Amino acid sequence: MAECALLKGCLFFNDKMPIDSALGKLYKNRYCLKDNSQCARYMIASTIGREKVPTNLFPNMHEEAEKILKENKA
Ligand code: SF4
Numbered sequence: 253m254a255e256c257a258l259l260k261g262c263l264f265f266n267d268k269m270p271i272d273s274a275l276g277k278l279y280k281n282r283y284c285l286k287d288n289s290q291c292a293r294y295m296i297a298s299t300i301g302r303e304k305v306p307t308n309l310f311p312n313m314h315e316e317a318e319k320i321l322k323e324n325k326a
Contacts, residue, residue: 258293
C-alpha cells in the first residue's frame, strides 16, 4: 500500500495517455497510489526496463504485459 516509485515520469500517471478521467482516477487510486505490483506498466518497467513499456499500455492491460515479458525473455 504505497505510492509507485515510478510516478514521476510515468506517462499514465501524468495524464499523457488518453483515458476517460473517471476511469483514469480509479486506476491511479488502485495502482499508482496503492499497489503498483498489479500495474501492467510497472510489471514491464521493473522487469525488463522502463524503455520497454509501450506508450499506449494502460495499467490494467495485464495480458499484453505478460506477452511482452514473454517475448523479451525469449
Ligand atoms: S501507471 Fe503503473 S508504473 Fe505508472 S505510476 Fe502508476 S503504478 Fe506506477
